[in-house]
Amino acid sequence: MGKSGSKAPSIRDVAHAAGVSTATVSRTLSNPDVVSETTREAVFLAIRETGYTVNLAARNLRKRETGAVAILLPNLANPFFSRILSGIAEVMSEAGLSVLISDTTPMAKDDHRLPEYVNQNNVDGIIVLDGNLRQDALLNRGSPEVRAPMVFACEWISQIDRPIVTVDNQEASVRAVQHLLSLGHRRIGHICGPPDNVLTASRLEGARGAMQSVGLRMKPEWIYPGDFSLQSGSEAAKIWHGSSDRPTAVYCACDEMALGFIGELTRRKVAVPQEVSVVGFDDLDMAAHFVPSLTTICQPRVTIGRTAARLLLERMRMTPQERSARPAPRVVLPVKLAVRESTAPPPG
Amino acid sequence: MGKSGSKAPSIRDVAHAAGVSTATVSRTLSNPDVVSETTREAVFLAIRETGYTVNLAARNLRKRETGAVAILLPNLANPFFSRILSGIAEVMSEAGLSVLISDTTPMAKDDHRLPEYVNQNNVDGIIVLDGNLRQDALLNRGSPEVRAPMVFACEWISQIDRPIVTVDNQEASVRAVQHLLSLGHRRIGHICGPPDNVLTASRLEGARGAMQSVGLRMKPEWIYPGDFSLQSGSEAAKIWHGSSDRPTAVYCACDEMALGFIGELTRRKVAVPQEVSVVGFDDLDMAAHFVPSLTTICQPRVTIGRTAARLLLERMRMTPQERSARPAPRVVLPVKLAVRESTAPPPG
DNA sequence: AGGCGGTGTGTAATCGATTACAAGAAGTAA
DNA sequence: TTACTTCTTGTAATCGATTACACACCGCCT
Numbered sequence: 043m044g045k046s047g048s049k050a051p052s053i054r055d056v057a058h059a060a061g062v063s064t065a066t067v068s069r070t071l072s073n074p075d076v077v078s079e080t081t082r083e084a085v086f087l088a089i090r091e092t093g094y095t096v097n098l099a100a101r102n103l104r105k106r107e108t109g110a111v112a113i114l115l116p117n118l119a120n121p122f123f124s125r126i127l128s129g130i131a132e133v134m135s136e137a138g139l140s141v142l143i144s145d146t147t148p149m150a151k152d153d154h155r156l157p158e159y160v161n162q163n164n165v166d167g168i169i170v171l172d173g174n175l176r177q178d179a180l181l182n183r184g185s186p187e188v189r190a191p192m193v194f195a196c197e198w199i200s201q202i203d204r205p206i207v208t209v210d211n212q213e214a215s216v217r218a219v220q221h222l223l224s225l226g227h228r229r230i231g232h233i234c235g236p237p238d239n240v241l242t243a244s245r246l247e248g249a250r251g252a253m254q255s256v257g258l259r260m261k262p263e264w265i266y267p268g269d270f271s272l273q274s275g276s277e278a279a280k281i282w283h284g285s286s287d288r289p290t291a292v293y294c295a296c297d298e299m300a301l302g303f304i305g306e307l308t309r310r311k312v313a314v315p316q317e318v319s320v321v322g323f324d325d326l327d328m329a330a331h332f333v334p335s336l337t338t339i340c341q342p343r344v345t346i347g348r349t350a351a352r353l354l355l356e357r358m359r360m361t362p363q364e365r366s367a368r369p370a371p372r373v374v375l376p377v378k379l380a381v382r383e384s385t386a387p388p389p390g
Numbered sequence: 391m392g393k394s395g396s397k398a399p400s401i402r403d404v405a406h407a408a409g410v411s412t413a414t415v416s417r418t419l420s421n422p423d424v425v426s427e428t429t430r431e432a433v434f435l436a437i438r439e440t441g442y443t444v445n446l447a448a449r450n451l452r453k454r455e456t457g458a459v460a461i462l463l464p465n466l467a468n469p470f471f472s473r474i475l476s477g478i479a480e481v482m483s484e485a486g487l488s489v490l491i492s493d494t495t496p497m498a499k500d501d502h503r504l505p506e507y508v509n510q511n512n513v514d515g516i517i518v519l520d521g522n523l524r525q526d527a528l529l530n531r532g533s534p535e536v537r538a539p540m541v542f543a544c545e546w547i548s549q550i551d552r553p554i555v556t557v558d559n560q561e562a563s564v565r566a567v568q569h570l571l572s573l574g575h576r577r578i579g580h581i582c583g584p585p586d587n588v589l590t591a592s593r594l595e596g597a598r599g600a601m602q603s604v605g606l607r608m609k610p611e612w613i614y615p616g617d618f619s620l621q622s623g624s625e626a627a628k629i630w631h632g633s634s635d636r637p638t639a640v641y642c643a644c645d646e647m648a649l650g651f652i653g654e655l656t657r658r659k660v661a662v663p664q665e666v667s668v669v670g671f672d673d674l675d676m677a678a679h680f681v682p683s684l685t686t687i688c689q690p691r692v693t694i695g696r697t698a699a700r701l702l703l704e705r706m707r708m709t710p711q712e713r714s715a716r717p718a719p720r721v722v723l724p725v726k727l728a729v730r731e732s733t734a735p736p737p738g
Numbered sequence: 739a740g741g742c743g744g745t746g747t748g749t750a751a752t753c754g755a756t757t758a759c760a761a762g763a764a765g766t767a768a
Numbered sequence: 769t770t771a772c773t774t775c776t777t778g779t780a781a782t783c784g785a786t787t788a789c790a791c792a793c794c795g796c797c798t
Binding site for chain 1 (some may be wrong): 397419443445446447448450451454456458465466467468469471472475476479482483488489490491492493512620623624649650652653654656657674675678679681683
């Protein structure tokens with residue numbers, strides 16, 4: 043099979059082996075119906091004999107596309123993103139596209155430049171999961187429409203008008219807080235996301251709004267700072283534990299903080315949910331297995347990934363004119379409230 | 391800045407704008423010292439004016455390389471891999487290479503074919519984190535040496551002689567079990583990894599060996615099946631809880647199973663570590679925040695990723711001859727035992 | 739026989755960057 | 769002035785696949 047030699051077989055080798063021209067080989071591969079039965083078989087045989095695989099660089103150069111999409115996400119180490127990636131990877135792999143993952147954390151220090159390859163001629167599309175990228179990193183100064191098609195998922199940048207796949211964060215927060223209210227809680231606190239995150243405000247506002255609509259108020263000292271990390275959840279627990287005027291329930295902007303919060307409280311012998319109820323956001327795998335299992339807003343993460351991927355594929359099929367003509371859709375996916383053990387009526 | 395027009399600026403546009411030839415532009419970019427001061431400045435100015443970025447497809451076609459490495463991993467949704475990826479991405483991004491991530495789960499059903507682009511002419515190197523891939527998927531039938539350089543990390547395929555980055559799983563298991571023995575445990579069980587995984591046997595053997603070396607035996611009924619999932623951990627807990635002849639300590643082949651195990655036990659009012667001690671493997675972020683916090687083998691996941699990446703870069707710089715001449719190294723990274731709350735002396 | 743439509747195939751241009759080679763300019767030594 | 773470096777630049781071939789265009793061939797109709 044194939045000479046043990048040096049370089050990979052090219053389409054010319056196949057053409058030679060099959061006794062046809064390179065054009066015919068190419069046609070056989072891309073559009074088998076136009077070649078005759080006998081040629082087709084000869085070509086397929088030659089491909090098998092030579093072990094030929096198409097050179098994507100050459101194809102991409104010629105077709106002016108790259109066969110790859112880039113995913114920009116803030117932190118690859120965060121398990122929240124892994125299922126989203128999984129959904130994206132699934133759809134893209136079906137579409138025959140490869141997925142290029144780029145952690146944007148290094149870019150923060152390395153200023154506002156994206157890696158060289160996330161460029162209109164190196165990827166066919168971009169999915170952005172990071173709302174804190176600098177706007178000028180994502181748009182070409184002179185001509186924004188040249189940039190590869192782009193969609194946002196989960197987070198977004200308000201100034202950039204592109205399709206967004208998200209959940210209704212405010213509404214979800216309302217649901218979470220209403221659940222606590224219906225259990226009888228009147229003193230409800232919140233652990234916030236990072237200050238510069240687009241989601242932080244809407245989750246906080248949703249919670250505040252739900253309280254206000256029943257004539258209650260969320261005291262400022264019940265609003266704990268956070269940054270989506272386990273650590274910040276346990277910090278909040280320390281504050282909660284150290285203060286006298288405590289909420290009886292805490293709604294957390296993400297599961298990691300909720301679990302960090304509960305962990306620290308349990309360690310301090312504060313019983314959840316007997317002494318304080320906790321609601322999370324995201325429904326990480328761990329949420330259902332933690333003790334107590336976590337009542338949380340269930341974000342359909344795989345669906346978010348799949349939807350963003352499909353939306354991007356759709357936009358990639360459009361011409362730039364069509365893209366800018368058609369308004370960027372905003373897909374809002376439904377959430378569920380998963381009620382588990384971490385919420386109960388307030389003490390007393 | 392750049393006409394609002396249709397296609398991305400090419401090297402010819404830059405050459406034209408700077409009044410030089412394309413060769414000079416190319417040289418300015420790849421080897422600035424060989425062009426004169428004045429030309430260099432003119433070219434850089436023209437690049438800025440046109441907004442030129444190199445077309446990687448063209449470069450790769452010409453240079454016969456791709457500027458990308460592929461990572462094959464069994465399950466993108468598993469948080470265990472995210473930090474490893476993070477380490478890989480960090481090193482690769484410094485080296486100017488892009489990282490192409492491929493979840494191998496779909497390949498299991500889609501038979502033994504890797505995605506089209508993971509081919510010697512579409513990536514410059516491959517990092518494999520999945521020991522269950524079929525061997526013929528990774529090697530070309532006729533000429534294995536044509537395939538892009540490859541390294542294994544964490545898991546590997548014994549029949550394929552390639553560099554491996556791993557920890558000493560057997561030794562780590564010995565450490566874990568010795569810790570339990572030193573606490574006074576004599577009845578120690580094990581939750582296994584999936585049967586077809588390379589790590590499963592070494593972790594089980596390590597545990598068994600540690601028992602045997604002090605004249606103890608691990609009863610077959612204390613060996614619980616598992617598959618690295620939270621769920622399988624709670625299944626094991628049900629079996630443990632339902633049997634009369636129980637081990638007083640259980641060493642789990644991964645943290646997820648350990649946490650699932652503890653979660654289910656706690657739910658059944660079995661106190662950990664008072665009634666049963668638990669040791670995990672991996673040191674997921676969650677391990678330290680769980681209640682009780684988990685005693686576990688700490689795998690340096692980011693370092694594993696970085697090391698694998700550096701090893702791959704090194705192999706990529708070698709000629710195929712050098713690669714096959716030099717034996718494939720096996721890098722064994724040290725683990726630590728993180729003693730936390732989930733282990734204590736046996737009851738009574 | 740001449741013309742026409744349809745198939746199937748080959749020829750050659752093309753995508754954009756790199757680089758071997760050649761050639762011109764400028765400087766130095768004889 | 770000629771010969772010979774040294775430095776800088778341009779010309780053109782090349783990487784491998786795709787595809788517009790042309791052409792050869794076959795069968796069929798008038």
